[in-house]
Amino acid sequence: MATHAGTPRIAIVGSGFSGIGMAIQLRRMGIESFTIYEAAGSLGGTWRDNAYPGAACDIPSHLYSFSFEPNPDWTRTFAPQREILDYLKHCARKYDIERFIAWRSRVCGARFDAARAVWIVEIERDGAMQTVEADLLIAANGPLSRPALPDIAGLDRFEGKVFHSARWDHDYALEGKRVAVIGTGASAIQFVPRIQPRVAQLTVFQRTPPWIMPRRDRAIDARRRWIYRHIPFAQRLARAAIYWQHESRALGFVVNQRLLNAPMKFARNYLAHKVKDPVLRAKLAPDYTLGCKRVLLSSDYLPALTQPNVALLTEPIREIVADGLVTADGVHHAFDAIVCGTGFQVNDVDAPFRVRGVDDADLGEAWRRDGPEAFLGTSVAGFPNLFFVIGPNTALGHNSMIFMIESQIRYIADCIRVLQRRGARTMSVRPDVQRAFNERLQAQLQRTVWTSGCHSYYQTRSGKVTTLWPGFTFSFRRQTRRVRASDYEFGR
Template sequence: MTPAPSASVATPRIAIVGSGFSGIGMAIRLQQMGITSFTIYEAASGIGGTWRDNAYPGAACDIPSHLYSFSFEANPSWSRAFSAQAEILDYLQHCARKYDVERYVRCNTKVSAARFDETRQLWLVDIDTNGARETIEADVLIAANGLLSRPALPRIDGIDRFEGKLFHSARWDHAYPLDGKRVAVIGTGASAIQFVPCIQPRVAHLDLFQRTAPWVMPKPDKPVGPRAHWLFRTLPFTQRVVRSALYWQHESRALAFVVNPKLMNAAMKFGRSYLERRVKDPVLRAKLTPNYRIGCKRVLLSSEYYPAVCQPNVDVVTSGIREIVADGIVTEDGVHHHADAIICGTGFQVNDVRAPFEVTGLDGTDLSTLWLRDGPQAYLGVSIANFPNFFMLAGPNTALGHNSMIYMIESQLQYIVDCLRVLRRRNARTMTLRADVQRDFNARLQKDMRHSVWATGCQSWYQTKSGKVTALWPGFTFSFRKLTRRVRPRDYRFAP
């Protein structure tokens, strides 16, 4: 459905872009406020966001199931300590059904651009539904696309000349048979360490192209038994106790991530010991040994990755890639690596990129231009100066290295609904973040970042090419929740 043709301050027309955890959570909170004049625009054919798109073999979460879920909708039936992709997607679909979100979702509808009409004080949003284009009006625009929504293909000469099968892990081609094939995998990040152990037994040979060795820790995954399911269903408070314990266990890790990176020394010692136990070949072990402080890049969890790369049909290639040719990959040392298929486990576009869609605010301010110039930047990852009534979920500097992203999303949901309450109380048409508030906030944020593990010298998707960390929150999550609990009206300018 589309937003109602007319609106007031009490019933704003709201356009939500994306139907993952953020979009579904936003829809639930709006209904709790009594607001039903909203539409979720989803480019894909179904809801789920990253857990719909990332359906590669072995896809799973690296945050415990009881913590990686909405606080208001516990699932007593998680099958494992760390849920797989299909189970998380089922959970999101369950939430959408239970809270009557589905009827507000418009699938196969891509938002291509949005511009603020200063005369009428509203957003004009360009959408494309199966090739049919139209422009809708919205009083409030909420971007719930998420950080990891745009796959990044590697910029390698000749990538278009490859005559075999090439795809990104987030666009896995399940119809293509890997069995008996020579497969090249580019990248050794969070996705690759999950799907490599799954495809290794099937392929004839696997060349794994590694630019930087990641820190890999064993994953304490195990099935959740029927007794625990019964306990969580019969006595729900027990699951809340488990969730709380997991939260504080993970939150304590922030001491090493953002307070004193030297506390990572013990984790590094354990990580090296784990590598030595699982990889006996000294040459291969040297290739797999990280050369940076743990936590500076994403810490990966897998108990299957090291055993998989030790198999005789796997080669870990550390020489840089020179080019992709019709039948494989040529590395800088001149070696030709034949491949029937190339799988890119190369992550997502997060930094040094445009906004998720074209967004134009006051005085023609273009969000992509700002982000390409200064790196992604916002206030609390939610509001951006010069963009009235425009809010983001999981925006800049809200990702985590130590705890559940759902906690951060719920904090932002609270902030946005409070923004809507403030608009209603003030009988205001729009609220626009003050530029000095955004500037001062980000100056403090980057100052805090200098003490974190992410500023210890490595290069990752957390940073822009200049080294500015624009993806992660440099503090405790409970501190972020305190900041987002209530809106400070003095941070904004209001238009009647």
């Protein structure tokens, strides 16, 4: 294996949970020959970028943290964005990771040099291009790093203010403005209640109504925080209880969809309780099985939609014009600002940056053609020594992504150990292993709620689910606990 000062040279892309967690693991292994390349000037990834009003996690705080670094000081059961970002900064400081980060260094592309068994990584830094070499390349920038603007004609013609929720313009005063919100996903249901009291008129454009459950958020009092700080076992017990409570939700999603009947009835009753107007309630009633699209948690979104300065429109948007929007029925709607809560580019898109492997194979081209695909969401055939964290089919619809991230980090660490033990320079998952794994995975997905009839960002345009893990998280942990050398081809 090519080395630098006796250890592999490793390039990590991104400084969110995945990148920081990977760096901590490497340091624990005694490896310090790595660099985290971060496009921004500060760490945090998703939790740095998504600073819109009301941004918070929809997984309870004690589970949405590294298992090795519990935080006894969470102030709420569902942590707000600022606390999560502060937690990540704390982890980076405690484990001395910041000195390994190259700031304002955007990875634009990478090419595998087979003759020398190294990755040539292209980096844009302060407007200038440069290249670095790495023995291993770890893409830890995640699927929620590229905001998706709506594909609506005329967006560039609008003369008012336009921004995406992940690029919130905090300098723009919403007070007294006529504001359009496009999208009703996980971000929109958090910021809509926060901006509704500030604006003159708020119009929410909805394509498909989400299933909404109440968000059982509450403050964590000082006494409980004291207990967690001084009796760590109490917090570990709370974390375990939350984990298994959430893991049980997969029973309805992947084992028996009839188990979803009771929560669907509960959600319908919740909607009826919060929205008395039958016309508005009908617009907000989903017509697909709960879980087919992401289930959203909110206790203030539905009440916000009932306020006199709010309108919910379900008519498709035909085009955007200089002073507003025109819907498919020909009605013109004037606005001062448009906020896009339209999610992220997850499917039917390139790889997170240009990646060329053996024989100049283009990963982005393959993923556009066949949908993103990998082995255990981590390795891709034909791309030696390239590893993904939160790669294809590792996202969840029921539990904490930090659990999945830690599973992949440990798996990648074991890959490095296998390389070192074998004295190999490269490892690449066998094409037949990757193919068989994904055939099994897609067969499993056909029996889940995520292929029950709706279309969501979980799927490509063709309907292939390339985002979600089709089962329990403990199953993924078991499969990634140890690397099977027979799954890989090694090069010296």
